[in-house]
Amino acid sequence: MIRVLVADDQQLMRTALEHFVSTAEDLEVAGSAADGEEAVRVARRVRPDVVLMDMQMPRLDGVGATAAITAELPDTRVLAITTFSSEQYLVPALQAGASGYLVKDAPPAEVTEAIRRVHAGDVVFSPQVARDLIDAATGGEERRTGPAPLPEHEQLTERERDVVRELAHGCSNAEIGAALFVTEATVKTHMGRIMEKWQVRDRVQVLIKAARHGLVEIG
Numbered sequence: 001m002i003r004v005l006v007a008d009d010q011q012l013m014r015t016a017l018e019h020f021v022s023t024a025e026d027l028e029v030a031g032s033a034a035d036g037e038e039a040v041r042v043a044r045r046v047r048p049d050v051v052l053m054d055m056q057m058p059r060l061d062g063v064g065a066t067a068a069i070t071a072e073l074p075d076t077r078v079l080a081i082t083t084f085s086s087e088q089y090l091v092p093a094l095q096a097g098a099s100g101y102l103v104k105d106a107p108p109a110e111v112t113e114a115i116r117r118v119h120a121g122d123v124v125f126s127p128q129v130a131r132d133l134i135d136a137a138t139g140g141e142e143r144r145t146g147p148a149p150l151p152e153h154e155q156l157t158e159r160e161r162d163v164v165r166e167l168a169h170g171c172s173n174a175e176i177g178a179a180l181f182v183t184e185a186t187v188k189t190h191m192g193r194i195m196e197k198w199q200v201r202d203r204v205q206v207l208i209k210a211a212r213h214g215l216v217e218i219g
Contacts, residue, residue, distance in 0.1 A: 002119050003030035005048035007039035007065065008081075009057040013104065017052055017081075020108045027115060036060025040068045048076055050115050053098070055082040055089040063092045070097030077118040081111070090133055094204045100124030101133075122172045123203040129170070133207065150213050154197050161215060163190045167207055168216035 004021045006029060008014040014032055021027045030048040033039035037060045043051060051069060055062035066078045080093040080101045090101055099118040102111060102125070114124045125133065150156075156164065159180070166176040173187045180187070191203065198209055210216045 002027050002050060002115060003046070003048045004028065004115060005031045005033065005039065005043055005046060005051045007033040007036070007042075007051060007057065007062070008054040009034050010054075013054070017111070020111050021052075021115070024112045027112060036062060036065035039065045040072075043069045043073060043076060047073060050119050051076060051078045052111075052115070053078050053080050053093075055080055055093060061089075063089060063096050066093055066098050067096035079114055079118050079124065081106075090129065094133070101129050103129070117172050124172070125170050133204070148213060156194060156197070156215070160190050160194050163187060164194065164206060164210045164215055167191075167203060168210065 004027055006014055006017045006021065008017060011034070014034070018029050018032060021029050031042040031046045033042045035057045039051065039053065039057075040060070051066075053062045053066055057065070060068075062080060062082070066080065069076055070078060077099045078097060080089070080098040081104055082089055082101075083104050093101060100114055100123055102114055106114075117124045162180055163176055166179050171179065173184045173191070177184045177187045191206070194206055195201070195203075198206065200206055200209060207216070
C-alpha cells in the first residue's frame with residue numbers, strides 16, 4: 001500500500017485529491033495539510049511514501065515545503081500539483097526535489113498513476129510540462145545561439161539518444177521500454193549510464209542537459 005499525504009490550501013481540491021487516493025486499491029491517505037508548514041509537520045509525523053504538493057499555499061509555499069521534506073525524509077517522494085504549468089514553480093519545484101509536476105486538470109486516473117510512478121522511482125510530467133521545463137530551464141538560449149556540442153566523453157550511443165527522446169515525451173521507464181522494444185530493466189541500465197556520463201543525479205537534469213545540447217526539441 002502506497003501512503004499519500006495530500007497538501008493543498010483549497011479544501012475542495014484537497015477533498016477531491018483525497019477521494020482520488022482513497023478509491024484506488026493500492027493507495028491510502030496518510031494525512032492532509034492546508035499549507036506548507038503543516039505539510040512539513042505532518043510529513044515528519046506520518047512519513048508518507050508520496051506527498052501530493054500544491055505549489056501555491058500560504059505561510060510556506062510548495063517549493064519550500066518540498067525542499068524541507070526531501071531534505072529530511074529522503075525516502076519520501078513529492079509530486080507537485082498546481083493550477084497551471086508555470087515557470088515560477090516548475091523548475092524551482094523540481095530543483096527542490098519534486099519527482100514530478102502535474103496540473104490540476106489532469107484526470108483522476110492520471111493523478112493516481114503518477115503517484116504510483118514517482119513511488120516506483122520515475123520522474124513524472126506530461127508532455128506539455130516537459131516542453132515548459134525544457135524552455136524554462138534553458139531560457140530559450142538554444143534558439144538564439146544553437147546547441148553546444150557534447151564533449152567526446154559525454155557522447156551518447158544511438159540507443160541512449162532514443163531513451164532521452166522518449167523521456168522528453170514524459171514517458172515512464174515501462175513506456176520507454178515498450179516504445180523501443182526493450183525491457184524496463186534495460187531502460188534503467190541505459191538511464192544509469194547516461195546519468196553517469198553526464199554526472200547528473202536524476203532524469204530531470206538529463207532532460208535539461210539534453211535540451212541544452214540539442215538532443216530533444218524545444219517547444
